[in-house]
Amino acid sequence: xxxMMVPDQLVTADVWSDLRxxxxxxxxxxxRLYAYRIERLRGALRNAGASxxxxxxxxxxxxAVDYRSFGLFQAHIPVSYLFLPVEGPIxxxxxxxxxxxxxxxxxxxxxxxSFFQGGYDLTDAARExxxxxxxxxxxxxxxxxxxxxxxxxxxxxxxxxxxxxxxLDGVVIAEExxxxxxxxxxxxxxxxxxxxxxxxxxxxxxMRPGVTEVQLWGLLNYTNLANNGDWHDSxxxxxxxxxxPWGQEASxxxxxxxxxxGFDTDMTGPFGYFADISRTFHCGPAKPTKRQKELYRLAMxxxxxxxxxxxxxxxxxxxxxxxxxxxxxxxxxxxxxLIHGVGMADEYPRINPIYGRPSxxxxxxxxxxxxxxxxYVGAAGERDGVKLEHQxxxxxxxxxxxxxxxxxxxxxx
Numbered sequence: 023x024x025x026m027m028v029p030d031q032l033v034t035a036d037v038w039s040d041l042r043x044x045x046x047x048x049x050x051x052x053x054r055l056y057a058y059r060i061e062r063l064r065g066a067l068r069n070a071g072a073s074x075x076x077x078x079x080x081x082x083x084x085x086a087v088d089y090r091s092f093g094l095f096q097a098h099i100p101v102s103y104l105f106l107p108v109e110g111p112i113x114x115x116x117x118x119x120x121x122x123x124x125x126x127x128x129x130x131x132x133x134x135x136s137f138f139q140g141g142y143d144l145t146d147a148a149r150e151x152x153x154x155x156x157x158x159x160x161x162x163x164x165x166x167x168x169x170x171x172x173x174x175x176x177x178x179x180x181x182x183x184x185x186x187x188x189x190l191d192g193v194v195i196a197e198e199x200x201x202x203x204x205x206x207x208x209x210x211x212x213x214x215x216x217x218x219x220x221x222x223x224x225x226x227x228x229m230r231p232g233v234t235e236v237q238l239w240g241l242l243n244y245t246n247l248a249n250n251g252d253w254h255d256s257x258x259x260x261x262x263x264x265x266x267p268w269g270q271e272a273s274x275x276x277x278x279x280x281x282x283x284g285f286d287t288d289m290t291g292p293f294g295y296f297a298d299i300s301r302t303f304h305c306g307p308a309k310p311t312k313r314q315k316e317l318y319r320l321a322m323x324x325x326x327x328x329x330x331x332x333x334x335x336x337x338x339x340x341x342x343x344x345x346x347x348x349x350x351x352x353x354x355x356x357x358x359x360l361i362h363g364v365g366m367a368d369e370y371p372r373i374n375p376i377y378g379r380p381s382x383x384x385x386x387x388x389x390x391x392x393x394x395x396x397x398y399v400g401a402a403g404e405r406d407g408v409k410l411e412h413q414x415x416x417x418x419x420x421x422x423x424x425x426x427x428x429x430x431x432x433x434x435x
Contacts, residue, residue, distance in 0.1 A: 039248035041213075041220050048209040050293070052088075055206040056125045059085055060106075062199040067108050073159060073166035074107040075192045078135070078173045081366050082196040084294040087112065087123040093252055093290075099138045100173070105155070110162030135174060148181035156185055170195045200365045202390035207295065207365070208415060211392065212424060214251065214291030215413060218299055219427045221245030222287070229305055231279045235259050235272040242287065251291035255367070259285035261305070266400035266407035267355045280308035284409040296364050298394045299425045300411030302433075310433050314406050317399050318433035321408040324348065324397040328360055332414060332421040334389045338373050338381055345375065348399065353377050355407065357398035364394050364413060391416040392424070408433075 041047075063086055067075060077086055078100045080093040086106055096102060104126075105113040114123065116132030133151040134140025140147045155169065171182065172192030182189050203211070221242035228241055239259045246254070259272040262281040277283060284302040291297050302318065304310045310318075327346040345360045358379070362372045371393075374381045387393070392415050400407025413425040 039245050041217050041249050045216060048213055050206050050209055056088065058204045063106060064108050066195045066199045070170060070190055070195060072168045072170045072190055073164045074105060075170035075195050076172060077104040077106060077192065077196060082172060085200060085366055087114065087126050089123040090294060091121060099136045101136065101139060103132060103135065105158055107162050144175060145177045148177040151178060152181040152185040172196060197370050200369055202388060203365060203392055210293035211295040214293065214295040214297045215424055217246060217249040217251060217291050218287045218289050218297035222301065222427050226303060229277065229283060229303060231305065232276050234274045234276050235261055236274055239272040246289055246291055249292050253290050255288040258288055263405050266404055268398045268400065268407055268409055277305050279305060281305045282314060282406050286409060286411060294366050296367055298364050298413055299427060300409045301427060302408045302410060302430060304430055304433055315433050317406055317408045321397040321399040321410045325395055325410050325412060329395050329412060332387065332416060334416055334418060335386055337386050338371060338383055341373050342376050342381060351401045352399050354402045355400045357396045359396060361393045361395050364392050387416050389416050389418050
């Protein structure tokens with residue numbers, strides 16, 4: 023290993039990745055944060071007339087009780103689940119006592135809810151789970167048989183109905199709870215964004231001809247992990263001819279001089295909060311082309327125009343109608359939404375371009391929402407394209423930009 027670093031040097035030589043070394047981490051009142059999130063969930067249950075919810079998604083488990091273990095495993099092989107009542111003890115299942123989340127009252131064994139755990143006996147396990155829920159309702163002293171259940175097998179829903187319970191979609195409860203962020207949540211999000219932007223800066227520093235897309239992406243991923251973040255929902259980074267159309271994940275393609283390099287962080291960062299930022303770099307030493315600058319300026323124009331529409335009270339329909347309409351040549355490859363909500367993941371609302379798919383929601387923007395303003399500009403059949411995205415907080419008099427990483431000056435001059 024004479025020509026390489028020995029293993030311990032690979033870590034000890036890292037003097038840049040821990041953001042705490044040169045930026046003060048915000049002081050978060052965790053108890054206040056937990057209390058706010060629980061009350062948001064319980065408020066959503068009250069509005070739905072439900073007595074309890076059964077939460078399964080790793081995002082919901084993190085939001086409700088700050089349980090973060092085995093997140094990606096839980097996403098495709100659910101093992102743990104949470105009983106959260108409007109009133110009564112909060113109970114998590116299939117979590118060891120030493121890993122009990124801070125605001126959970128009790129840990130109990132779980133019934134199998136995935137094929138990996140239960141095999142061909144899931145129907146029997148579902149009946150046992152329905153019995154557990156019936157017993158829990160008696161335990162908390164309610165005769166309200168209306169319950170919300172999130173992301174479960176049909177056998178569970180069938181067993182609950184056979185038990186005489188009314189089943190609501192728990193996804194709606196969890197999503198509605200997360201819409202409005204507290205000041206503590208915004209502080210968490212600012213830190214996650216700062217971590218992402220540290221990783222972005224390192225990617226920019228390392229970018230040169232010969233570096234691969236996945237090598238660049240690895241720097242962002244490493245920065246997130248080094249700051250106690252979790253995962254990325256995608257590996258959305260593409261360069262050169264792979265940047266148009268948008269949506270191709272990072273590969274082992276070597277970046278070339280003159281390439282545009284676009285990325286979208288899609289990052290579940292520290293505290294479980296999302297940093298969702300897109301930028302497009304230009305790789306030298308070749309100078310940007312006239313066409314690359316033209317695309318970049320149009321993407322900036324779309325971001326700036328639509329950002330100016332962000333304010334409390336604007337309806338989703340009004341936003342869609344007033345948003346910038348890209349010229350015809352860019353619409354086939356345009357980004358699928360104009361803005362979307364973000365918290366611990368992409369979430370409500372989503373507003374699509376007027377020439378795209380119908381938007382799935384009616385409603386208005388409200389103070390306390392966080393939204394991402396998106397743009398992708400790339401003509402069908404061309405080599406280049408530009409992806410940009412800002413993460414912003416909706417405030418009483420408009421918006422506050424949370425993502426601060428600068429745009430590419432050499433594409434704007």
